[in-house]
Amino acid sequence: MSEAGVTAGAAAQATELRKHEANDVKCSELGKQICQQRCLSHLPFECSQLDSSRGSSPRWCCYINSLLQEKNTPQYCMDVKTILLELFVASSLLVLCVARDCPPTVTERWDFFLFVQEYPPGICEEWNEDESKGGCSFPQNISTFTMHGIWPSANGSKGPNFCNASAKFSPSAIQDIVPLLVTGWTNLHLNSGSFYSLWSHEWLKHGTCATGIADMSTEHGYFATTLNLLAKYNFTTVLEQRGIKPSNETTYTVKDLTRAFEDAYGIMPLLQCAHTEVGQILLQISICLQKNFEIMACDHFVFDVSTACNPNEDVYLIGSWSEQEWDYFMFVQENPAGFCLTKAVGNCYYPPNVTDWIMHGLWPTKAGTIGPNFCDPSATFDPSALDSFLPQMVEKWDNLETDTSFYSFWQHEWLKHGTCASDVPAMSDEKGYFWTVLGIYDKFGFTDILAKNGVKPSNNTLIPLERFTAAFQNSVGVKPYLECMHSKELGSVIVQMSICLDKDYSTPIDCSESSKTSCAEEVYYAQSIH
Secondary structure (H helix, E strand, O other), X not given: OOXXXXXHHHHHHHHHHHOOOOOOOOOOHHHHHHHHHHHHOOOOOOHHHOOHHHOOOHHHHHHHHHHHHHOXXXXXXOOHHHHHHHHHXXXXXXXXXXXXXXXXXXXXXXXXXXXXXXXXXXXXXXHOOOHHHOOEOOOOOOOOOEEEEEEEEOOOOOOOOOOOOOOOOOHHHHHHHHHHHHHHOOOOEOOOOOXXXXXXXXXXXXXXXXXXXXXXXXXXXXXXXXXXHHHXXXXXXXXXXXXXOOOOOOEEOHXXXXXXXXXXXXXXXXXXXXXXXXXXXXXXXXXXXXXXXXXXXXXXXXXXXXXXXXXXOOEEOOOOXXXXXXXXXXXXXXXXXXXXXXXXOOOEOOXXXXXXXXXXXXXXXXXXXXXXXXXXXOOOOOHHHHHHHHHHHHHHOOOOEOOOOOOHHHHHHHHHOHHHHOOOHHHOOHHHHHHHHHHHHHHOOHHHHHHHOOOOOEEEEEEEHHHHHHHHHHHHOOOOXXXXXXXXXXXXXXXXXXXXXXXXXXXXXXXXXXXXXXXXXXXXXXXXXX
């Protein structure tokens, strides 16, 4: 169909919708279908979903996608006539552009840059704990922020993205700045498939939307300009000027981090964190830039609050965990009932007939710090090594995470922690590590330690935290490290406990971790949820 036919089709639909202007909630049958496709599925429109009278021009379909992705709320779908009227205007412009080979209008439909830097040690800590992330290629000796991207963004929405469907990425276009990109815009994806894959992604998704800016009109210009901005807006320096430096033992408040940027730039940054075994860690910091690359407030950016740092919890700016020296073991058990009560429905597997605490891990630890972790990058995990004692593994060290493979939890524990214990003879290989840990579990059963001291699970009674501490001091002579999470039903629930063991893995010792807790003064010790 011709572009004129496309225009006529859009005009016809707009006319049809005007019949219902007295009541925005009423839509034509076509309008109702559009509402359902957009708002119930929350997915971008595909060309195949569009009415056939609109044709299948890639340029037309691209514009519809970008336009409708900005209207990403169910409320907007109530006003379907506005969508179709905008499409009518857009289609008229496209008729003119076909003859003149104009660039897609979407490239001009944005208001500011989101300038994003990531922190490699934090990113790698999170990715290596979550197998769905695909693993992390940690850049050795880098404890500075590096580029993630500079993203043209529209007020009140995300994007636009992929503004030129015919664009290509050319590695040769940036050859002269590759050494700077390797250190300043490094690719952390372990299985990305290509050394250049991150840069290709950033150029095609974001760079093609910035070509209206003179300094970014070409691929080389986009990357060279961004590297200059990385030098100008150096987040590592901003934090260091406020005394905030990478550390595996010192934490900072969210206010400490934001104040550093307020002092340096006069604006509030956007902070992104993740929760890992070590606590809340900083992953990424973003600021907003005008089209002339000067700083502005991020008043109109749509921020994903699920990744925002919790202002009520301290933050680690963790250091590189490449060192392999360690001083003692952290012996960690978790309470399945407490863990599952604090997880969203469907996000936890509760083992049948389990009433005991079960293993989380045995972690070589450097005093006063985190790690070491992933001490042998060449190590692999062999499930068959556990065959001779698999029933005991399932009983005592089960995987509570849903949507993960059966062996994924044990694989994670071996690669992250077990490989760092290989200098202990009994744990020199995968089978030895797990078999030895099962023996330690039998010797230090947290369920028995608590029961013998009168601390029993109940979903009806709050228990003073000091009773947990006293139970361990009475039985093994050391304080435990207690960790809690919040349950909507109960409040503060104890989910995990740890004690420190000497390198002989049989002698409990006092350690700095025993003085920490994330629990309230009174907590629930959850009972079976079967």
